[in-house]
Amino acid sequence: MSTLPWFVRAHLKTRQLMLLIAIEEHGTVGRAAQALYMTQPAASKLLKDLEDLIGVSLFDRLPRAMRPTWYGESLIRHARIALSSLSEAGAEIEALKAGHAGSVAIGAIAGPAMTLLPPALARVSQAYPDLRVSLVVDGSDVLLDQLAHNKIDLMIGRLFARHDKRHLHYEPVAEEQVCAIARPGHPLLSLEKPRLQDLALASWVVPPEGSILRHRFELMFQSAGLEVPRRMIGTAALVLLPRLLQDSDHLAVVPVDVARHYGEHGMAEIVPLELSCGMDSFGFITRTDWLLSPGTRAVLDTLKDAAGRIYAPKAQRRRGT
16 A cells, blocks of 8 residues: 555646635535536546545535535645645746745734834845835734735734634734823823823723723723723724824824824824733734745844844833843
C-alpha cells in the first residue's frame, strides 16, 4: 500500500476543488456542472472518483439537493483556502510582471492607526517603493471577519474570549488607555477638577452599541451609582469627531493616542479626569493557516520594529523607569 498521502495520490485538480464548492453553493451536481460549464456526467464522475479515493462520502444525497457531510465541509473549507491562495499567487505574479512588489492589505483599530501606522508606512514606502499598501481602520470584530475572508493580510487589534482563536496568531503590542476630549473652550475645561458627575450630565459622542468601549463607558457610570448619559451619538467614524465637537458642547471618549493627535492639531483638548473604562491590550494578528507573502512579512517586520520604538518608551514611563 502506498505511503503517499491521499491528496498526493489523488492528483487533485483545480476543477475538482471548484466542483466541491459549486455543489455546496448550488445544491445539486447538475446546477454545479452548469455553473462550471461542464456536463453533468463529467461532474458526477469527478466527484465519484474523489470520494472513492478518499473512502468517504463528501455529500449526503437528498431527494432534491446534496448536503455536505462533515468530511465534505472540511474538504470544502480547505478547497476555498487553496483556491484563494492560488488567486493570491496569480495576483502577486502579475504584480511582479508589471514591476510592482505585490500588495498588502492592513487592518487596524483607531489608536495604532493614528500612532503606529504613519511612521511605519513611511518606512515601508521608502524601503519598498513598488509595494502597494491598502489600509482599513475599523473595530476588531470587523477586522477579524475581513482577515478570515482574506480581505486583509494582517491586522492590529484585539482578541476577546468570544473570538475563535484556533487559526490565529496573536502577538501583543501595548495597552490602550482612553480619555474624554472636548473642543477648545468647552465650559467643562474651565473646571479645576472635573468630576464623573459632571461628565454624566454632558452630551457625548461614543462608539456604536455593541462595541466593547461603549459597554465599558456605560458601565463606568453605573458602577459609580450614576445614570448613563442620556444624550449620546453613536459612531465609529473618528473622522467626524472634530466637526461634531466643534459645532456643539459634546464630549467624546477616544483612545489617548487619538486624543493627542487631535490636540496636536488644535482640534480638541483632553478633559483632565482619568476614566476607568480603559481597553485591553492590542497586538498583531495573523492567520496560522495562511502563509504570509514576502511583502506582508516585510510590512509586519517594519510594523514590529516601529512598535518597539513607539510603545516601549511609553511603557517604561508608566513604570517610572
